[in-house]
Amino acid sequence: MWLGAPLLCHAVPRLPCLVGKTLPRPVGKTLPCLVGKGTMCKAILRIGTLDGARGERRVIPVLTSSRLDLISHSAGQTRRLGERLGRLLQAGDVICLEGDLGTGKTCLTKGIGCGLGVTSAITSPTFIIVNEYSLPGEAHKLYHIDLYRVRTAAEARALGLEDYFYGDGVCVIEWAERILEILPDERLWITLYHLDDTKRELELEALGERYEGLLQRFRQETLSL
Ligand SMILES: Nc1ncnc2c1ncn2[C@@H]1O[C@H](COP(=O)(O)OP(=O)(O)OP(=O)(O)O)[C@@H](O)[C@H]1O
Numbered sequence: 084m085w086l087g088a089p090l091l092c093h094a095v096p097r098l099p100c101l102v103g104k105t106l107p108r109p110v111g112k113t114l115p116c117l118v119g120k121g122t123m124c125k126a127i128l129r130i131g132t133l134d135g136a137r138g139e140r141r142v143i144p145v146l147t148s149s150r151l152d153l154i155s156h157s158a159g160q161t162r163r164l165g166e167r168l169g170r171l172l173q174a175g176d177v178i179c180l181e182g183d184l185g186t187g188k189t190c191l192t193k194g195i196g197c198g199l200g201v202t203s204a205i206t207s208p209t210f211i212i213v214n215e216y217s218l219p220g221e222a223h224k225l226y227h228i229d230l231y232r233v234r235t236a237a238e239a240r241a242l243g244l245e246d247y248f249y250g251d252g253v254c255v256i257e258w259a260e261r262i263l264e265i266l267p268d269e270r271l272w273i274t275l276y277h278l279d280d281t282k283r284e285l286e287l288e289a290l291g292e293r294y295e296g297l298l299q300r301f302r303q304e305t306l307s308l
């Protein structure tokens with residue numbers, strides 16, 4: 084199927100994912116979107132080239148209903164993205180954050196907390212693994228789990244963390260990649276990359292129907308796609 088430019092934005096989320104076809108890393112088609120007043124955020128449409136049967140070059144967007152890439156240009160913007168996501172979360176949701184030191188996991192979590200209605204300050208004290216926050220008008224809580232000091236799934240299991248992942252709260256887990264074995268199969272996975280001092284890439288991947296729907300709503304509300 085010929086998918087050449089110009090791209091129709093509304094069609095993109097329904098296109099098949101062609102990851103694994105040796106597509107080069109994004110070659111820079113961007114869509115502007117508003118994330119908070121006066122700030123811009125760009126969605127990367129992963130566009131690569133692939134030789135067709137007759138050798139012609141084809142442009143293929145690699146973006147599906149279960150994936151979304153965003154560029155944040157400031158800590159404030161990452162926070163606002165988190166806030167938008169937080170507004171969509173419900174009891175039992177599990178949000179996994181992966182990314183090197185200082186990529187913005189806590190910053191995003193602060194935004195998520197804000198979107199959920201948390202009024203107290205969200206922090207990551209050095210020796211505390213789980214912070215819990217009450218949510219106004221809700222029976223469930225937000226659990227901010229920071230696994231910086233937990234190295235393995237076995238350690239996490241010994242600490243009883245599984246109870247949180249399969250409970251009624253909303254869990255946001257920093258360094259989630261360390262405990263893959265004990266995480267629910269269905270979850271929203273967000274990988275953050277440091278691009279420069281103020282720029283971060285956020286790669287969102289939905290695993291399971293609930294999270295595909297969540298990502299779809301987040302995409303609609305953030306990018307109007
Ligand atoms: N676009 C951005 N998004 C998020 N943070 C940013 C951005 N630009 C700069 N920053 C800065 O990067 C730092 C991110 O810190 P944060 O504690 O959120 O990272 P982290 O991934 O949780 O780190 P750690 O692994 O130590 O827990 C903050 O100082 C923040 O101001």
Ligand SMILES: [Mg+2]
Nearest residue numbers: 188189207257
């Ligand atoms: Mg952190």
